[in-house]
Amino acid sequence: MLTKLNAPAAKFLQIHGDGVLMNGESLVVARPEPAADYVYLGDDEKHAPWFAYSRPSNEPLTALRPLMLSNMLSREELSIVAQARSLVHWHERHGFCANCGHATQMSDAGYRRHCPSCKTDHFPRTDPVVIMAVRHGDNILLGRQKAWAPGMYSCVAGFMEPGETLEQAVAREVFEETGVVVGKVTYVASQPWPFPSSLMIGCIAETDQAEIIVDEKELENARWFSRAEVGLMLEQKHPEKLTASMPHAIAHHVMSIALQ
Ligand SMILES: [Zn+2]
Structure with a gap:
């Protein structure tokens, strides 16, 4: 670690709370003075070692959540920032x-x-979260939370509980939030989500039940959409301006797979 710390190419991310230090649209990666307790994040594709440290800043920090869903950083930078945020947050607490x-x-x-x-x-x-698209014939079940942008729908999601399998967690969450009983569950893909340290596990669940009973404490609404509609929502071309999650979010990927 010392050799890597002293490497001239070493990069350092300053993180505090939900923010990271940036200069415009670029990460600030300069070695800080004075030195800090560094967390080693690994080497990037060009073999430069990356570190993160926790320190309040006089400069305003860039909020991490919107940054993770924006196109400002490369995929590699996004995964480095996600790992940094998750580890620094853990040390802070x-x-x-x-x-x-x-x-x-x-x-x-x-x-x-x-x-x-x-x-x-x-x-x-790491806290596992299941996130799933539920299919019934040609239709896909999506929900929306009150806090989301108007017209936005996405997959149902929730934390796994101790002792659960993936399939049980998917079935429980879908039933709790929408009253729908699902059968077969298929794993699609996963995405680390550092708020604070989740692993989002994307799944597709099948059901033969059309009736929905929305848990209004969890969701503002949940309803069936045809595959054609979900396709338009993902492309932001829906005639009623309904949208689904943005491309960097695993929900977007899960919904795209559910259309196939
Ligand atoms: Zn002790």
Whole structure:
């Protein structure tokens, strides 16, 4: 790690809370003064090592959530920023041992925190979230939350619970939010989502039930759309200006696969 830290090509991301330091549309990657506790993120395609550190900034930081869904950064930069945000957030919130309350120390280049008092090692966690398109013949079930932009619909999603299989989590979430009982569940793809440390697991579920009972605490609405309509929503060409998730979001990918 020391060799990599001292490499002239090393890049450093400053993260604090939900923001990252940028200059216009580019990440600021200069080595900071004074030095900080660095988390090693890995080497990029050009073999430059990347690090992240947590520090408040006098400059305004760029909000990470909209950045993740924008076209400002390359795919590689997006995944580096996602990893940085997730790890830095974990360090910011795990300064004290959950076992004995003593202050913990960063080790293993940021992938572990060690408690010098009770010797417990703490590791960053990943929280699995299932996100699914439900199919009934030619139709696809999508929902919308009140907080979303008007006219936007997307896949139903929710955190997996301890002891659940993927299939059980998909069936439970779809039933809880829409009252629909699903049968076969197929895994499509996954995407790390660093708010704070989720792994979004995209699935397609099949059902023969058309009736929907929306859980209004979770969703503002849920309804069936024809495949043709979902296609238009993904391309932002729907005649009623309805939209679906943007291309960088896994929901977009799951819906595209569900159309096939
Ligand atoms: Zn301890």
